[in-house]
Amino acid sequence: xxxxxxxxxxxxxxxxxxxxxxxxxxxxxxxxxxxxxxxxxxxxxxxxxxxxxxxxxxxxxxxxxxxxxxxxxxxxxxxxxxxxxxxxxxxxxxxxxxxxxxxxxxxxxxxxxxxxxxxxxxxxxxxxxxxxxxxxxxx
Numbered sequence: 288x289x290x291x292x293x294x295x296x297x298x299x300x301x302x303x304x305x306x307x308x309x310x311x312x313x314x315x316x317x318x319x320x321x322x323x324x325x326x327x328x329x330x331x332x333x334x335x336x337x338x339x340x341x342x343x344x345x346x347x348x349x350x351x352x353x354x355x356x357x358x359x360x361x362x363x364x365x366x367x368x369x370x371x372x373x374x375x376x377x378x379x380x381x382x383x384x385x386x387x388x389x390x391x392x393x394x395x396x397x398x399x400x401x402x403x404x405x406x407x408x409x410x411x412x413x414x415x416x417x418x419x420x421x422x423x424x425x426x
Contacts, residue, residue: 289356301395307332310396312387312403319384371422 308314309329317326354360383389388396388407396404 292356300391303336304392304395310388310392315383315387315392319387375418 304310307329309332314326314329317324318329348354379389386403386407388404390411393404393407393411397408
Protein backbone atom coordinates (compact mmCIF):
# COMPACT_ATOMS: atom_id res chain seq x y z
CA UNK A 288 0.00 0.00 0.00
CA UNK A 289 2.88 2.39 0.78
CA UNK A 290 4.38 1.86 -2.69
CA UNK A 291 1.06 2.49 -4.42
CA UNK A 292 0.55 5.66 -2.38
CA UNK A 293 4.09 6.81 -3.18
CA UNK A 294 3.54 6.10 -6.89
CA UNK A 295 0.28 8.05 -6.95
CA UNK A 296 1.84 10.97 -5.04
CA UNK A 297 4.82 11.01 -7.40
CA UNK A 298 2.63 10.92 -10.49
CA UNK A 299 0.46 13.76 -9.15
CA UNK A 300 3.57 15.78 -8.31
CA UNK A 301 5.08 15.24 -11.77
CA UNK A 302 1.75 15.98 -13.46
CA UNK A 303 1.39 19.21 -11.47
CA UNK A 304 4.95 20.27 -12.33
CA UNK A 305 4.27 19.62 -16.01
CA UNK A 306 0.94 21.47 -16.12
CA UNK A 307 2.40 24.47 -14.26
CA UNK A 308 5.42 24.52 -16.60
CA UNK A 309 7.86 24.25 -13.69
CA UNK A 310 9.65 21.61 -15.77
CA UNK A 311 10.42 24.27 -18.38
CA UNK A 312 13.82 25.77 -17.48
CA UNK A 313 13.21 28.90 -19.58
CA UNK A 314 9.94 29.61 -17.76
CA UNK A 315 11.74 29.26 -14.40
CA UNK A 316 14.59 31.52 -15.53
CA UNK A 317 12.04 34.13 -16.68
CA UNK A 318 10.39 33.94 -13.25
CA UNK A 319 13.76 34.56 -11.58
CA UNK A 320 14.69 37.42 -13.96
CA UNK A 321 12.92 40.27 -12.14
CA UNK A 322 14.78 43.01 -14.05
CA UNK A 323 14.35 41.54 -17.53
CA UNK A 324 11.80 39.21 -19.07
CA UNK A 325 9.97 38.61 -15.78
CA UNK A 326 7.12 36.06 -15.81
CA UNK A 327 5.19 36.10 -12.49
CA UNK A 328 2.98 33.10 -13.33
CA UNK A 329 5.11 30.62 -11.36
CA UNK A 330 4.59 32.80 -8.28
CA UNK A 331 0.86 32.11 -8.62
CA UNK A 332 1.61 28.39 -8.91
CA UNK A 333 3.64 28.53 -5.70
CA UNK A 334 0.96 30.49 -3.82
CA UNK A 335 -1.67 28.01 -5.01
CA UNK A 336 0.47 25.09 -3.86
CA UNK A 337 0.96 26.67 -0.44
CA UNK A 338 -2.79 27.26 -0.08
CA UNK A 339 -3.60 23.64 -0.98
CA UNK A 340 -0.88 22.26 1.31
CA UNK A 341 -1.73 24.58 4.19
CA UNK A 342 -5.42 23.73 4.04
CA UNK A 343 -4.75 20.01 3.72
CA UNK A 344 -2.26 20.04 6.55
CA UNK A 345 -4.54 21.85 8.99
CA UNK A 346 -7.64 19.85 8.06
CA UNK A 347 -6.24 16.37 7.43
CA UNK A 348 -2.82 15.95 9.04
CA UNK A 349 -2.50 18.14 12.12
CA UNK A 350 -5.61 16.79 13.92
CA UNK A 351 -4.37 13.18 13.66
CA UNK A 352 -2.06 11.59 16.19
CA UNK A 353 -0.56 9.16 13.66
CA UNK A 354 -0.33 8.94 9.85
CA UNK A 355 -2.47 6.52 7.85
CA UNK A 356 0.35 4.34 6.51
CA UNK A 357 2.99 4.46 9.25
CA UNK A 358 3.31 4.01 12.99
CA UNK A 359 4.38 7.61 13.55
CA UNK A 360 5.21 10.84 11.77
CA UNK A 361 8.82 11.19 10.63
CA UNK A 362 9.48 14.87 11.22
CA UNK A 363 12.97 16.38 11.24
CA UNK A 364 14.36 16.96 14.70
CA UNK A 365 17.04 19.48 13.70
CA UNK A 366 15.84 23.04 14.11
CA UNK A 367 19.15 24.93 13.96
CA UNK A 368 20.22 26.95 10.96
CA UNK A 369 23.80 25.75 10.67
CA UNK A 370 26.63 26.09 8.17
CA UNK A 371 25.82 22.95 6.13
CA UNK A 372 22.21 24.11 5.73
CA UNK A 373 23.22 27.60 4.60
CA UNK A 374 25.90 26.31 2.21
CA UNK A 375 23.48 23.75 0.77
CA UNK A 376 20.80 26.41 0.29
CA UNK A 377 23.27 28.68 -1.49
CA UNK A 378 24.42 25.90 -3.82
CA UNK A 379 20.81 24.91 -4.52
CA UNK A 380 19.83 28.52 -5.26
CA UNK A 381 22.82 29.12 -7.51
CA UNK A 382 22.11 25.96 -9.47
CA UNK A 383 18.42 26.80 -9.80
CA UNK A 384 19.22 30.34 -10.92
CA UNK A 385 21.87 29.28 -13.42
CA UNK A 386 20.00 26.50 -15.22
CA UNK A 387 16.36 26.98 -14.21
CA UNK A 388 15.82 23.46 -12.96
CA UNK A 389 15.86 21.75 -9.58
CA UNK A 390 15.65 18.06 -8.57
CA UNK A 391 11.87 17.59 -8.61
CA UNK A 392 11.28 19.06 -12.07
CA UNK A 393 14.43 17.36 -13.38
CA UNK A 394 13.09 13.95 -12.40
CA UNK A 395 9.66 14.81 -13.80
CA UNK A 396 11.41 15.82 -17.04
CA UNK A 397 13.69 12.77 -17.33
CA UNK A 398 11.53 11.05 -19.95
CA UNK A 399 11.99 13.99 -22.30
CA UNK A 400 15.41 12.52 -23.08
CA UNK A 401 16.83 16.02 -23.32
CA UNK A 402 20.60 15.83 -22.86
CA UNK A 403 20.67 18.90 -20.58
CA UNK A 404 18.21 17.28 -18.16
CA UNK A 405 20.12 14.00 -18.18
CA UNK A 406 23.36 15.93 -17.58
CA UNK A 407 21.72 17.79 -14.69
CA UNK A 408 20.57 14.53 -13.10
CA UNK A 409 24.03 12.98 -13.52
CA UNK A 410 25.64 16.06 -11.90
CA UNK A 411 23.05 15.99 -9.12
CA UNK A 412 23.75 12.32 -8.35
CA UNK A 413 27.51 12.92 -8.37
CA UNK A 414 27.05 15.92 -6.07
CA UNK A 415 24.93 13.85 -3.68
CA UNK A 416 27.61 11.15 -3.56
CA UNK A 417 30.38 13.69 -2.91
CA UNK A 418 28.28 15.43 -0.26
CA UNK A 419 27.63 12.15 1.55
CA UNK A 420 31.33 11.28 1.58
CA UNK A 421 32.33 14.75 2.76
CA UNK A 422 29.77 14.60 5.55
CA UNK A 423 31.12 11.23 6.73
CA UNK A 424 34.71 12.52 6.59
CA UNK A 425 33.96 15.70 8.52
CA UNK A 426 31.88 14.07 11.27
